Amino acid sequence: MSKVLVVGGGPGGSLAATLLARAGISVTLLERETFPRYHVGESLTSSCRVMMDMAGVLDKVDAMGFTSRRGALLRWGNEDWTIDWHELFGPDVRGWQVERADFDEVLLRNAREQGAEVIEGAHVKKVVFEGDRPVAVDWVDATTRTPHRVDDFDYLIDASGRAGVLSAQHFRDRRAHEIFRNVAVWGYWDGGSLLPETPSGGLNVVSAPDGWYWVIPLRDEQYSIGFVTHKTRFTELRGQFSSDEEMLQHLVQKSDTVRDLLSKGTFLGRARVEQDYSYVADSFSGPGYFLVGDAACFLDPLLSTGVHLAMYSAVLAAASVIGTASGDISEAEAQGFYESLFRNAYARLIVLVSGVYEQYKGKDNYFWLAQRLVREKEKYTRPNGAFAEISAGLSDLRDARDARGTSVMPELLQEADQARQRADREAPDGQPNFTALRIEASDLYDAASGLYLVTTPSLGVRRASAPARS
Numbered sequence: 001m002s003k004v005l006v007v008g009g010g011p012g013g014s015l016a017a018t019l020l021a022r023a024g025i026s027v028t029l030l031e032r033e034t035f036p037r038y039h040v041g042e043s044l045t046s047s048c049r050v051m052m053d054m055a056g057v058l059d060k061v062d063a064m065g066f067t068s069r070r071g072a073l074l075r076w077g078n079e080d081w082t083i084d085w086h087e088l089f090g091p092d093v094r095g096w097q098v099e100r101a102d103f104d105e106v107l108l109r110n111a112r113e114q115g116a117e118v119i120e121g122a123h124v125k126k127v128v129f130e131g132d133r134p135v136a137v138d139w140v141d142a143t144t145r146t147p148h149r150v151d152d153f154d155y156l157i158d159a160s161g162r163a164g165v166l167s168a169q170h171f172r173d174r175r176a177h178e179i180f181r182n183v184a185v186w187g188y189w190d191g192g193s194l195l196p197e198t199p200s201g202g203l204n205v206v207s208a209p210d211g212w213y214w215v216i217p218l219r220d221e222q223y224s225i226g227f228v229t230h231k232t233r234f235t236e237l238r239g240q241f242s243s244d245e246e247m248l249q250h251l252v253q254k255s256d257t258v259r260d261l262l263s264k265g266t267f268l269g270r271a272r273v274e275q276d277y278s279y280v281a282d283s284f285s286g287p288g289y290f291l292v293g294d295a296a297c298f299l300d301p302l303l304s305t306g307v308h309l310a311m312y313s314a315v316l317a318a319a320s321v322i323g324t325a326s327g328d329i330s331e332a333e334a335q336g337f338y339e340s341l342f343r344n345a346y347a348r349l350i351v352l353v354s355g356v357y358e359q360y361k362g363k364d365n366y367f368w369l370a371q372r373l374v375r376e377k378e379k380y381t382r383p384n385g386a387f388a389e390i391s392a393g394l395s396d397l398r399d400a401r402d403a404r405g406t407s408v409m410p411e412l413l414q415e416a417d418q419a420r421q422r423a424d425r426e427a428p429d430g431q432p433n434f435t436a437l438r439i440e441a442s443d444l445y446d447a448a449s450g451l452y453l454v455t456t457p458s459l460g461v462r463r464a465s466a467p468a469r470s
Helices: 011-022 047-054 058-062 085-089 100-113 165-170 231-238 244-254 256-261 306-325 331-357 363-372 385-391 414-426
Strands: 003-007 026-031 067-069 071-076 079-084 095-097 117-120 122-130 133-141 147-150 155-158 174-176 182-190 203-208 211-217 222-230 272-275 279-281 289-291 451-454 460-463
Touching (some): 011 100, 011 306, 026 122, 182 231, 222 244, 289 306, 306 460
Parallel strands (some): 003 155, 155 289
Antiparallel strands (some): 174 279, 203 211, 211 222, 451 460
């Protein structure tokens, strides 16, 4: 039986470990912190629900009582863009606004309950390679400082986030995005409100001449408030204030919109800062290893897709390991499959976010751009339909087709499909609310190798049949 070592217990690492353990593969997970621990990234896309259901943790997360998210409203320049998933896709397409300390702990505990060995307080110091393949990992107990080595694994999944055990520390092949050299400063308010047309539980994104704000409604009337700007501008701003807290409160007052939303709120007293967080590794996989989520790349918080990419890549990594272990595909094929599909998802988002940052073009341009990023045969009846689908994380969870055009139907979007059918039935005069959500086959199918992702009857990767000869 194959053995897998996962480094990192965030959403990507926990999900990958859970899926592998459920498939009968021996999994050990090393997490540096002791949970619960604080983390930013509180707004989750609808796609995350589908993937958590695969891992048997959806009901546990629902029971936490997080704010249910139905979309977003972007006040970008002089325009408001309302992205209402409920209206476009039906009631079952929703995400959450979560406190990550609680959310991540639920996922990590679930991985343990599903059979993964979870070791917290394990600070990974070094990955040892023989040739191109990792063969051992040295780690230190964060409490006792006792050194340990793990050397009995067949595959390594690096889900170590920004720390980048492989890309940043070993290979040193992480490249920063020059156009996204941004800094975020954020904090929390007790009390607040959202813009009037915001979908239920949705976040607000508010542009400014030198950046943009996020306004995220959490449980118990708390709000996460952040400001993102280029690091050059951040340095200029920071020099004008005695503390990050003073600067953040000044920035809130500077925006008419954000100031009004927080007019009845109280700042809870601490500001946090992250910088240089947009990057991509030269390679997402190699012999015996896969980089998941932020360990491979992080784009920008604008569309709140970080957890989606972490979970999506975790599903791909787990499926690749399972497919290789079962003998359905070779290791080299698994690497190519993973690299192709993960990069496809990342590329679509970077194109869309880059377009949004070009403020002057207006929302019609962004919605058109999103339409170009989905399969052109499937046109949305509303101009923001494709943009909404990508921002919901649904574009990476589409049905694929094999080489003969036979539907693979991996059922990753069963909730969305059922919601669409229900909305179509209830529409006036039998008119559908929107067209079928079919996106380009490369989301779940690698045309170069003929491999595709399956989830039923079990998670894995299969080979498409060769085209029929005439």
